[in-house]
Amino acid sequence: MRRRALAAVLLSAALLAAGCSGSSDPGAADDSALSPADPAKVSGEITVLTNRTDQVTDGTMQKYADLFNKDYPHVKVKFEGVTDYEGEVKIRMNTDKYGDVLLIPNSVVTADYPKFFASLGGAADLDAKYTAAGTGKGKVGDKVYGLAGFSFINGFVYNKDVWTAAGVTTWPTTPAEFLTGLQAIKDKTGATPYYTNYKDGWPLSSWSSVLGSATCDAKANDKLPTGNPWAPGSDLNTGDTLLYDIVKNKLSESDPTTTNWEDSKGLLATGKIATMWLGSWSLAQMQDAAKKAGKNPESIGYMPFPAQVGGKFCSVVAPDYQSAVNIHSPNKAAARAWIDWILEKSDTAAVNQAVSALKGAPLPSALKPFTDAGVQFIDLSQADSAKVSQIDNLSEVGISKPEYRQHLIDVARGAGKGDLNTIFADLAKKWSEAAKNLG
């Protein structure tokens, strides 16, 4: 009996402790981080959280810090590379200590930005300087809380030699033409026409970036909360149908469940894989893989989604991680100075082959074929992205998560029940119910 009493005491003590560890109120005093006017007066030590652990270990970040110190001599910059960035930073954000400058984890809902991050200024001011892709996602009300330093476009990265060997030398302009091209690769070369990267999952989620590319509609994202995202003719419908047809016609790898992302880079570079749908960030990695395999990096090509509106391809410029300043940071001015400097004065965008958020900045060299071919770049409006992610989570659809496309591939290869229409109908039903519940 006494043992029970002890257990009860322990348990209630634990419950009490749990109850006490509630939320703490954010420091209300100074919650904005505006660009400092005089670099010489900015001082303090800041910690920068980054997902680029490679750049922290190889000294690239330190080089940027040294250059930064020429302009801001009194700021000391420290870096902290986080391997599992999403998972770890999200948990650290339950405390006050999540660095001074950080990239906003995707799981943080936009409405909560003011609770975690210092305001970077009024939307009108920043819009004058940065593109819509740069500021769009970080807007809450008329203030901006996060700046996406650079953006990427999405397209098919492909091996030029394989496509040429199959007799396809111009970019397909319709999904049907694209499928014909893949079929020719299958028939004429030994290559796997398309590689899904099903097992690793996340490469499949980049299919969400089809949004806006097929219809050339900058408002495609804003239309998601009110409409059916998989309605015939919509971007997601077009993209997912193409993926389904690729798998259904056996134009992808025969065992998707044992794919390997790291290997796939080498396989594409050596022409064993012909095509993959990925963001333009992957180009640098593919070219590296080609060099390592002793092939010409020039053989890595990039093509837009096979759809044209008014005779022109469209490619959406999708923002990468947004930089933000911790609202609990004691050195907000120094933190903001770092963000400004990285965005405006460093060469990070060019090195990463990314589109800079600065208005009027030149496009990266890897996108030259796109500009030459007159591909239209559109900035997807992010006005309703908070609503979209709310509906997405509530409905458990996961528009930008791999699960539903893995299921789509399973159905297409005959390893799951149903067909494309039942999948779309099911997704649309979950989506509209969640949208209705949110009101």
Next chain:
Amino acid sequence: MTDLKTGPRAQARPEADHGPRPADPPHRRRATWPTRLTPWAYLSAALVLLVAFTYIPVANMISYSFTDWDGVSPDRDFVGVDNYVELFTRPDLFHVFFVSLFYLAAAAVQIVVALYFATVLTFKTRFRNLFKGLLFFPYLINGVAVAFVFLYFFKEGGTLDTVLAIVGLHPDRLWLGDPDMVNISLSGVSVWRFLGLNFVLFLGAMQSIPAELHEAAEIDGATRWQVFRGIIAPSIRPIIGLSVILAISGSLSVFEIPFIMTRGFGESKTFVIQTVKLAFDFNKMGLASAMAVVLLAIILLITWVQRRLVPDERAEKA
């Protein structure tokens, strides 16, 4: 799936004595208080760790399960039993327990095979220690490494297909890609990995059986099967009981191997994988906590039922 490492043992590791220790027990009178407190002083380190790393997190989880917390936001609202209502009105969330049946069947196979090998190796066998080592070895390998090794093993044209081709078999199946096959493949990995643990538990119990019993049986001319039925099995009943409990709770909470190998695609999603996905992919920390609480309750219930059906025999032995 019977992973003893996750048992309470691992959490309560006394490293330093944090608790107050009575400095110098007075010698003059037979002090009642200090002497009574002494055992608690020794226990305190373990208790502090146990409470800090087991009870407080569990209590936290229970409190989250009554909120709509998303896992990041500093605010959370109390929503009462809404999460539990949602959980019990969504049959799709419980559908995944069907997958556990594969692991339960595998666990049964695992216990039988482990018993067989343990029995064989209790008797004098050539290369006995070598076989013991071979059987126990997989359990020592890190689960992540096991998962990666088996990804190559099950790959199309991988190790398994190659070996089968040598003996002239061409099953032409995707071991992980076939929805009817994937859970069998994965539970096979689980058997491979945890067989050694069961085996060692059984072997240890069997070796504590007095040699005279074996000798007497031999003199009486008992066959191996009779020795197993009449001597070995009754002597190691508590260990078999323990293994069964661990097997059931293990197969309800399978996570590591399928999560690393498949992340739950196709038909391989287990209850815990689903919980993790809801908590971290869809930010439904409240609902996921409720699911974890329900799983805990189910396992406690099964343990209680099992203890009722097969009571501890320690009392009658004494």
